[in-house]
Amino acid sequence: MENRKKVAFYTLGCKLNFSETSTIARNFNDEGFDRVDFEDVADIYVINTCSVTDNADKQFKQVVKKAMKLNDKAFVAAVGCYAQLKPEELAAVDGVDLVLGATEKFKITDYIHDLSKNDMGEVHSCEISEADFYVGSYSIGDRTRAFLKVQDGCDYKCTYCTIPLARGISRSDALENVLKNAKEISAQNIREIVLTGVNIGDYGKGEFGNKKHEHTFLDLVQALDKVEGIERLRISSIEPNLLKNETIEFVSKSRTFVPHFHIPLQSGSNDILKLMKRRYLREVYTDRVNKIREVMPHACIGVDVIVGFPGETDEHFLETYHFLNEMDISYLHVFTYSERDNTEAADMAGVVPANVRAKRSKMLRGLSVKKRRAFYESQLGTNRTVLFESENKEGYIHGFTENYVKVKTPWNPELINTLHEINLTKIDEDGSVRMEFLNKLAEA
Structure with a gap:
C-alpha cells in the first residue's frame, strides 16, 4: 500500500469550483490515489482555476510556484474556467504539465498514467459549444x-x-x-x-x-x-x-x-444596467427586496455590485451608492471592474481610471461595514439557531445563525457541527456577535 500516489488540490474562485474540486478528488480516490493537503508533499497537484478577476493569472503562477517548492518533480495539472479560456497561457507557465478544458476536467484521471514532467504543458481543450x-x-x-x-x-x-x-x-x-x-x-x-x-x-x-x-x-x-x-x-x-x-x-x-438571499445587483443605475445587458432594471431589484422584507423581516440580504464599469460617471456611481444606502440590505460584495478579453465591455468607451475605481470600491466597502453592523444590531435580543464550525480562532468557536449573523462563544470542541438555540446579546469588537445559550444542555 506504500506506493499509492498522493494528490493535492487548490481551488481558486467560487463555491461551484469547490464543489467540482471535491468531485474530482473523489474520482482520484476511486482510482487509488490518497488525497493530502496542498501544503503537503504530493505526486500530483491539481489547480482549479478562476477567470472572474484580473489577478487570476498572477494567483495561478503563485500556486504553481508553491507546488514546485514542495516537490519539484510533482505533476501539475490546471483545470477550470481559466484553463478553458487561456489554455496556452497556462501551459506555458513553468512547472505546468497538463491543462484541461471544460469538457475534460472530470476525466482528468484518464490523462495521468504517465506522471513524468513535460517541457511544455499538454493541452486538452475544446470548443466551448461542446460543453453541453x-x-x-x-x-x-x-x-x-x-x-x-x-x-x-x-x-x-x-x-x-x-x-x-x-x-x-x-x-x-x-x-x-x-x-x-x-x-x-x-x-x-x-x-x-x-x-x-x-x-x-x-x-x-x-x-x-x-x-x-x-x-x-x-x-x-x-x-x-x-x-x-x-x-x-x-x-x-x-x-x-x-x-x-x-x-x-x-x-x-x-x-x-x-432566510438568507444573495442577489446580484451590479449597478444601481439603470443606464449602467443597460450597458451591462443585465435582464432587469433597479425597480425589479427594489421589488425583490421589499417582498423578502414583507414575509421575512429578519432575513439577511447580500448584494453583489461592480464599480468602475465603462461609462460609469460620478453621477452613475452616486446613484448606486444612494440606492444601496437607502435599501434595507445586510452586506455587499464589491467587485472592482476589470477588463476581460473577448467581452463587449472591454471595447467600450468611457474607461474609468484605476484610481477612481479604487476610490469607489473603498466607499462601497465602507457602506457594507455600516450595513452589516446595522443588520446585526437589528438582531440583538432575538432568539436564533446557530450552527457551529470547526475552527478554534483565538480561543473562540464561531458559527452562523440561520439568517447569517456570525456569532462567537468560548471554544468548546463538543460544539463543532451542532445546532443550538441561542439569544444574541451584543456585538463584539471584531464585529461578530456574542450569545447566550437557551438550552442549558450546551453549557454543561
Whole structure:
C-alpha cells in the first residue's frame, strides 16, 4: 500500500469550483490515489482555476510556484474556467504539465498514467459549444456544510462576463440526481447544504441545452425541503429577475430553507444596467427586496455590485451608492471592474481610471461595514439557531445563525457541527456577535 500516489488540490474562485474540486478528488480516490493537503508533499497537484478577476493569472503562477517548492518533480495539472479560456497561457507557465478544458476536467484521471514532467504543458481543450453535458458535483470540505451543484453554464450575455465562454450553455442536473446527492450528503452528518451553480435560478434546462424547463427552481426547492436528515438549505446566489415571489414565499414557510438571499445587483443605475445587458432594471431589484422584507423581516440580504464599469460617471456611481444606502440590505460584495478579453465591455468607451475605481470600491466597502453592523444590531435580543464550525480562532468557536449573523462563544470542541438555540446579546469588537445559550444542555 506504500506506493499509492498522493494528490493535492487548490481551488481558486467560487463555491461551484469547490464543489467540482471535491468531485474530482473523489474520482482520484476511486482510482487509488490518497488525497493530502496542498501544503503537503504530493505526486500530483491539481489547480482549479478562476477567470472572474484580473489577478487570476498572477494567483495561478503563485500556486504553481508553491507546488514546485514542495516537490519539484510533482505533476501539475490546471483545470477550470481559466484553463478553458487561456489554455496556452497556462501551459506555458513553468512547472505546468497538463491543462484541461471544460469538457475534460472530470476525466482528468484518464490523462495521468504517465506522471513524468513535460517541457511544455499538454493541452486538452475544446470548443466551448461542446460543453453541453452535465456533471453533478458536491463538496464536503469542512464538516458543517456542503456545496451542492445543481446547474452549470449561462445563456445570459452580460457584457463584462466570461463565464459563458468558460462554462458554456445553461444546463441543469436531473431533479432525482440532485435529491440523490442531497441524501448522500445528509448521510454524512452534514447539517447544511448550500445550493450552487452559475445561474441557479435558471434551473431546469435540460442536459443538452434543451430550452424547455423540465422542472423549475421552485420545484427544486420544494423537493429538497422534503429530504430527510438535512437541517438547513441555503440558496447561494440568484438573479433578481429569476427570484420569483412563489420562491420567496415558500422559503418563508419552509422547514429547511434559511432566510438568507444573495442577489446580484451590479449597478444601481439603470443606464449602467443597460450597458451591462443585465435582464432587469433597479425597480425589479427594489421589488425583490421589499417582498423578502414583507414575509421575512429578519432575513439577511447580500448584494453583489461592480464599480468602475465603462461609462460609469460620478453621477452613475452616486446613484448606486444612494440606492444601496437607502435599501434595507445586510452586506455587499464589491467587485472592482476589470477588463476581460473577448467581452463587449472591454471595447467600450468611457474607461474609468484605476484610481477612481479604487476610490469607489473603498466607499462601497465602507457602506457594507455600516450595513452589516446595522443588520446585526437589528438582531440583538432575538432568539436564533446557530450552527457551529470547526475552527478554534483565538480561543473562540464561531458559527452562523440561520439568517447569517456570525456569532462567537468560548471554544468548546463538543460544539463543532451542532445546532443550538441561542439569544444574541451584543456585538463584539471584531464585529461578530456574542450569545447566550437557551438550552442549558450546551453549557454543561
